[in-house]
Amino acid sequence: MNEPHCRTPGTALVVSRPRQLMRAVLLGALASGAGIALLGTAAWLLSRAAERPPILYLMVAIVAVRAFGIGKGVLRYTERLDSHDLALRLQTVLRLDTWRALTQSTWVGRHGGDLLSRLVNDVEAIQDLVVRVIVPVASAGLVAVATTTVITLLSPGAGLLLAVSVALAGVVMPWLAARLAARSIASLAPLRGELATVAAEASDAAPDLVAYGATDAVVARLAAVDTRLRRAEQRAAWASGLAGFGQTLAAGVAVLGGLLVGAVQVFAGVLSPVNLAVVVLTPLALHEVLATLPAAALAWHRSHSALGRVGEVLTAPTVGSPDNLSVVATDTSEVPPSIEIADLSAGWPGSAPAVVGLDLTVQAGEKAALVGPSGTGKTTVAATLLGLLPPVAGTAQARGRLGYLAQDAYLFDTTVAENVRIGRRDAGDTDIAKALARARVSMPLDRLVGIHGTQVSGGEARRIALARLLLGNADVLILDEPTEHLDAPTAAALVDDLWATTTDSGAAVLVITHDPTLAARCDRVVSLPNPPVSGTNAGLNQLPAHDTPPLAG
Ligand SMILES: Nc1ncnc2c1ncn2[C@@H]1O[C@H](COP(=O)(O)OP(=O)(O)OP(=O)(O)O)[C@@H](O)[C@H]1O
Numbered sequence: 001m002n003e004p005h006c007r008t009p010g011t012a013l014v015v016s017r018p019r020q021l022m023r024a025v026l027l028g029a030l031a032s033g034a035g036i037a038l039l040g041t042a043a044w045l046l047s048r049a050a051e052r053p054p055i056l057y058l059m060v061a062i063v064a065v066r067a068f069g070i071g072k073g074v075l076r077y078t079e080r081l082d083s084h085d086l087a088l089r090l091q092t093v094l095r096l097d098t099w100r101a102l103t104q105s106t107w108v109g110r111h112g113g114d115l116l117s118r119l120v121n122d123v124e125a126i127q128d129l130v131v132r133v134i135v136p137v138a139s140a141g142l143v144a145v146a147t148t149t150v151i152t153l154l155s156p157g158a159g160l161l162l163a164v165s166v167a168l169a170g171v172v173m174p175w176l177a178a179r180l181a182a183r184s185i186a187s188l189a190p191l192r193g194e195l196a197t198v199a200a201e202a203s204d205a206a207p208d209l210v211a212y213g214a215t216d217a218v219v220a221r222l223a224a225v226d227t228r229l230r231r232a233e234q235r236a237a238w239a240s241g242l243a244g245f246g247q248t249l250a251a252g253v254a255v256l257g258g259l260l261v262g263a264v265q266v267f268a269g270v271l272s273p274v275n276l277a278v279v280v281l282t283p284l285a286l287h288e289v290l291a292t293l294p295a296a297a298l299a300w301h302r303s304h305s306a307l308g309r310v311g312e313v314l315t316a317p318t319v320g321s322p323d324n325l326s327v328v329a330t331d332t333s334e335v336p337p338s339i340e341i342a343d344l345s346a347g348w349p350g351s352a353p354a355v356v357g358l359d360l361t362v363q364a365g366e367k368a369a370l371v372g373p374s375g376t377g378k379t380t381v382a383a384t385l386l387g388l389l390p391p392v393a394g395t396a397q398a399r400g401r402l403g404y405l406a407q408d409a410y411l412f413d414t415t416v417a418e419n420v421r422i423g424r425r426d427a428g429d430t431d432i433a434k435a436l437a438r439a440r441v442s443m444p445l446d447r448l449v450g451i452h453g454t455q456v457s458g459g460e461a462r463r464i465a466l467a468r469l470l471l472g473n474a475d476v477l478i479l480d481e482p483t484e485h486l487d488a489p490t491a492a493a494l495v496d497d498l499w500a501t502t503t504d505s506g507a508a509v510l511v512i513t514h515d516p517t518l519a520a521r522c523d524r525v526v527s528l529p530n531p532p533v534s535g536t537n538a539g540l541n542q543l544p545a546h547d548t549p550p551l552a553g
Helices: 011-016 018-050 055-103 107-111 114-154 156-204 206-211 215-268 273-290 293-314 378-385 416-421 429-438 458-471 488-505 516-520
Strands: 338-346 355-362 367-371 393-399 402-405 476-480 508-512 524-527 541-544
Touching (some): 018 055, 114 156, 114 273, 114 293, 156 206, 156 273, 206 215, 215 293, 338 476, 338 508, 355 367, 355 378, 367 378, 367 516, 378 476, 393 476, 416 429, 416 458, 429 458, 429 488, 458 488, 488 516
Parallel strands (some): 367 508, 367 524
Antiparallel strands (some): 338 393, 524 541
């Protein structure tokens, strides 16, 4: 079945399956109705049985009590199946849409590390929209109308009192709970995100914090966020407790009022004593159903804020997109691999371009070095070539099978072999071992690297990432600091191998580096000057390798 992949938040999906939603509401109403009817019929049966009629007069009621008792459970179970199915579908579509939106933009990078944990919580909170808000509220509304109608038919006065108590317990109290807890609920998800960020940061930075004796400050920060979160939760709990108290009062009014009004009617001879039990006890069961509504009102607030935040991500302007990759995958037996950058201005959203007016062509079999002081935009050029950033002006295009060695290449918490296999999913262990050997890694394939590669050295991590790249048989290579963290002999040997491989295959290679020795081994060096205050990169230099300028950083 095709789910709609709209870029509007998930309410559209709920509405897009109206039949399933209506079925869940109806089943919910029937389940609650069966519970209320069970109490009403049982009340009637007990009162009538006290009059000692022939047993046959009670048979229908006895069977009805059993049917309502069994039906209540079966109907509730089927309602849960239906509503959870709808909620999980909603979650799946939202997760996919959110993931797609995140992969198509630099949204995460621009909004801090808590965004991901907040988004996970938010998408989960949206599930409540169906399970805890729409279905319980709509089904409670239906049974409230039906029960009040039945009681009004038996005793108009008791029916009126019941209607007032329903309005109090089903509308006023949930509204009050939501109003009192609105601010705390809005702050819950951001606070949970903040707590997750501080905890993750504390764990990642643990060695530095211990070394600088800064653990107390981080623990204090954790405790402060935890305290704010606990207070917000307490305020929300207090509001729903108050609403629960109001609901109990409303239920008491319905029962005692029904007893008084009903008793008067019994004495007046307009209500049978048997029906008095029904008029008095049935409202109790109805109020049990209404008791879930303050929680529904709080869940609505939570889901509503969550939908707002997820919607913000879904409707954020796309910044960079793998779908718009500036890489043209071509059959390089017909068109040689190349990198072509013309009059490129590149930069990050919200900032002035880091690079202005860059022209650079790397032909097949050629190696060019992109150098320049730290922060001058070398990695930004690579991100633009990869299609992660749209060019601010000009063009940047890679033609061929692109391989990228990122400056901070990610290592997954698995084995060396699995980290390398990402370069080519169908590669066997022999190919992986060869790629590792070419990248000068001498580790068992099944060696675990730890979270973010924490169980290997910086140089080993770099070489594992390089092996991943080599496995992919790319013919356009962008290497961001390939010799970083390596000692001089290892770096030299690794570059020898890399050069031999890429020269044989006729690859176009762009090396981003601060290493003058590596830059000197390239055919050409393009130097990025410090970013201009205004105007263009007039000082952009293309020098032969032996004229490499002194590099900063
Ligand atoms: N994700 C990002 N969002 C916003 N700005 C960024 C981002 N990454 C880098 N920048 C900014 O863009 C500019 C260029 O950064 P870039 O990483 O391209 O420089 P670089 O020349 O590669 O530096 P280095 O040699 O230190 O790696 C810098 O001012 C940097 O602060």
